[in-house]
Amino acid sequence: xxxxxxxxxxxxxxxxxxxxxxxxxxxxxxxxxxxxxxxxxxxxxxxxxxxxxxxxxxxxxxxxxxxxxxxxxxxxxxxxxxxxxxxxxxxxxxxxxxxxxxxxxxxxxxxxxxxxxxxxxxxxxxxxxxxxxxxxxx
Numbered sequence: 681x682x683x684x685x686x687x688x689x690x691x692x693x694x695x696x697x698x699x700x701x702x703x704x705x706x707x708x709x710x711x712x713x714x715x716x717x718x719x720x721x722x723x724x725x726x727x728x729x730x731x732x733x734x735x736x737x738x739x740x741x742x743x744x745x746x747x748x749x750x751x752x753x754x755x756x757x758x759x760x761x762x763x764x765x766x767x768x769x770x771x772x773x774x775x776x777x778x779x780x781x782x783x784x785x786x787x788x789x790x791x792x793x794x795x796x797x798x799x800x801x802x803x804x805x806x807x808x809x810x811x812x813x814x815x816x817x818x
Contacts, residue, residue: 684780687728688769688788692796694733695765705737735772743771750811751804762797766805771812782813 694712698705709730716726736743744756747767756764770789773780786809793801 683724684728685788686722686725687732688792690722690725690729691732691736691769692762692765692792694729695736695768696761699761699765705733709733731777732769732772735776736768739772739776740768743768743775746771746775746812746815747808750815751808754804760797760801763793763801763805766793766797766801767808770805770809774809774813774816782816786810786813 690712694705694708697703698708701708712726713730716722747764748756751759751767759767766789770785773785774782777785786806789809790802790806793805797805
């Protein structure tokens with residue numbers, strides 16, 4: 681598993697935890713930073729995970745607006761928590777990280793959805809992110 685794949689999983693964990701627990705993302709990130717400092721082998725994935733979480737936090741309103749626009753018939757509150765976190769994570773990569781090809785961001789999010797969410801989540805995440813990618817290209 682690549683360092684970026686691990687970082688996406690860690691970022692997903694942090695975004696999910698903050699959402700489910702109703703805690704601030706900053707508190708979750710601080711706890712994870714403390715844990716990462718004690719585990720040097722996780723340093724490579726930690727830096728990118730932190731970049732993702734910070735990026736999602738900084739652009740959350742814009743990201744959420746796009747997700748709501750393209751998730752036809754679904755509100756953010758109605759989505760499974762994992763799907764919501766994955767959509768935010770991948771939307772940030774698509775919109776704000778030029779180093780990650782759009783296809784990679786979508787594929788990684790779809791794979792995480794298949795692994796950690798509902799049977800229909802892979803298709804749902806793929807569809808919403810495809811529309812966000814089309815928006816980003818326009």
